[in-house]
Amino acid sequence: MDIKGVISLSEQPVIIKQIIGKTLKAIRIKQGLSQEDLAQECDVDRSYISMIEVGRNEPSVTKIFDLCKGLKIKPSDFFKMVEGEYEKTLEQG
Amino acid sequence: MDIKGVISLSEQPVIIKQIIGKTLKAIRIKQGLSQEDLAQECDVDRSYISMIEVGRNEPSVTKIFDLCKGLKIKPSDFFKMVEGEYEKTLEQG
DNA sequence: GTGTGACTGCCAGTCCGTT
DNA sequence: AAACGGACTGGCAGTCACA
Numbered sequence: 001m002d003i004k005g006v007i008s009l010s011e012q013p014v015i016i017k018q019i020i021g022k023t024l025k026a027i028r029i030k031q032g033l034s035q036e037d038l039a040q041e042c043d044v045d046r047s048y049i050s051m052i053e054v055g056r057n058e059p060s061v062t063k064i065f066d067l068c069k070g071l072k073i074k075p076s077d078f079f080k081m082v083e084g085e086y087e088k089t090l091e092q093g
Numbered sequence: 094m095d096i097k098g099v100i101s102l103s104e105q106p107v108i109i110k111q112i113i114g115k116t117l118k119a120i121r122i123k124q125g126l127s128q129e130d131l132a133q134e135c136d137v138d139r140s141y142i143s144m145i146e147v148g149r150n151e152p153s154v155t156k157i158f159d160l161c162k163g164l165k166i167k168p169s170d171f172f173k174m175v176e177g178e179y180e181k182t183l184e185q186g
Numbered sequence: 187g188t189g190t191g192a193c194t195g196c197c198a199g200t201c202c203g204t205t
Numbered sequence: 206a207a208a209c210g211g212a213c214t215g216g217c218a219g220t221c222a223c224a
Contacts, residue, residue: 079172
């Protein structure tokens with residue numbers, strides 16, 4: 001088994017949904033919004049925002065696009081952040 | 094195959110899953126891979142690849158990361174393509 | 187203003203047949 | 206072979222009520 005196999009095993013190495021939640025929360029806080037504010041902006045349940053941020057639910061891509069609209073950021077920027085955090089987590093193991 | 098014809102008359106403005114499928118297929122074809130090749134690479138069912146490409150299923154972000162690994166591209170690049178197509182579709186209305 | 191147990195409906199994902 | 210699609214099911218997305 002080579003290096004590649006060690007790093008990129010497919011079992012359950014990095015939990016993406018937790019990274020998504022962490023990223024979402026960071027952006028929301030930075031913008032001075034409450035979960036409730038964001039929920040209304042995106043027309044979703046407030047507790048749903050909570051679940052995402054805590055890493056209990058993984059939102060679909062469609063939902064992420066909605067959330068990004070509420071946050072007034074580009075989805076591609078959001079995913080870039082997620083990817084960065086993902087790679088960082090992989091390195092740390 | 095054009096996205097426009099696929100959009101239903103429901104309130105959904107743009108169907109992200111259709112764009113994801115279109116994007117995935119374009120990349121796969123460009124790399125000269127069959128659905129089966131990619132399925133094996135990502136350890137998923139072959140017909141699942143088909144469903145995504147046809148726009149019947151919307152894969153989770155986690156699955157998209159898996160698929161990108163199989164395609165050897167960066168997820169952020171994938172999402173950038175999706176976003177580009179999304180905005181293009183919005184303009185056309 | 188935020189987290190969470192409990193619940194339900196729906197859809198992601200698979201199996202298998204068809205082309 | 207290579208792709209599509211009908212039919213099925215388990216699990217999770219998403220909601221509500223409360224803490």
